[in-house]
Each structure stands twice: as C-alpha cells, then as structure tokens.
Amino acid sequence: xxxxxxxxxxxxxxxxxxxxxxxxxxxxxxxxxxxxxxxxxxxxxxxxxxxxxxxxxxxxxxxxxxxxxxxxxxxxxxxxxxxxxxxxxxxxxxxxxxxxxxxxxxxxxxxxxxxxxxxxxxxxxxxxxxxxxxx
Numbered sequence: 368x369x370x371x372x373x374x375x376x377x378x379x380x381x382x383x384x385x386x387x388x389x390x391x392x393x394x395x396x397x398x399x400x401x402x403x404x405x406x407x408x409x410x411x412x413x414x415x416x417x418x419x420x421x422x423x424x425x426x427x428x429x430x431x432x433x434x435x436x437x438x439x440x441x442x443x444x445x446x447x448x449x450x451x452x453x454x455x456x457x458x459x460x461x462x463x464x465x466x467x468x469x470x471x472x473x474x475x476x477x478x479x480x481x482x483x484x485x486x487x488x489x490x491x492x493x494x495x496x497x498x499x500x501x502x
Contacts, residue, residue, distance in 0.1 A: 429489035
C-alpha cells in the first residue's frame with residue numbers, strides 16, 4: 368500500500384531527526400555531559416550540577432573552542448547576553464565557579480587552564496556533539 372509506505376518512511380525520518388537533535392543537545396567531554404537544551408551539566412555518575420546562566424554561557428564558549436586560548440575580551444564577547452554587563456572580573460569569577468563545579472583543583476586545573484598574560488584554555492581530549500542553542 369502506498370499510504371502505508373509513506374507513513375513508514377515519515378516515521379523513520381522523524382526518528383532520525385529526533386536522534387540528531389538529541390545528539391546535538393548532548394555535548395560530551397571527558398566524563399561530563401552538557402545538555403544544551405536543559406542547560407544542565409551532568410557528571411559521569413549522573414549527578415546534575417546546576418549552572419547559572421552566566422556559567423552555562425561561559426562553559427558553552429569553552430566547549431565551542433576546545434584547546435584554544437581565549438582572551439578575556441573574547442570570552443566577554445562570546446558570553447554577552449542582552450542587558451547583562453560582563454567584565455574581566457565576571458569572567459574570572461565564572462571560571463573559578465566552573466572549576467569548582469567540574470571538581471578542578473585551582474592550583475592544578477585539569478579542564479580550564481590559565482594561560483598567563485593571554486587568557487584561558489579549555490583543555491580536554493575531545494568534545495563530541497555540537498551546541499544546538501547556537502544555531
């Protein structure tokens with residue numbers, strides 16, 4: 368039956384679209400998962416780590432640019448939201464809070480490294496997935 372064939376094809380296409388949007392929503396790095404739709408950071412053992420809007424935007428900027436040194440000015444541009452004032456100190460404070468939430472030792476950070484005189488670098492082996500909210 369042609370109608371049944373069309374219905375089955377549409378069902379398969381819908382499943383593929385749902386799977387792709389799920390993959391884009393979940394960005395994985397090391398043992399962490401960042402859900403860009405729910406704006407949640409999830410640890411390897413499934414614990415949800417709450418993020419403020421500023422922390423989410425900052426982590427998203429790092430995830431979008433892994434292994435690259437980002438200056439404070441670049442981070443300000445990448446994390447700016449309408450009606451929100453962001454300055455150098457805001458970035459430093461956000462990095463400090465993210466390090467705490469990621470369990471990073473401030474003396475020897477594993478994920479967000481300070482590059483003296485340059486800025487910060489998100490130091491992960493790989494990032495899997497893409498940010499769906501930046502489309």
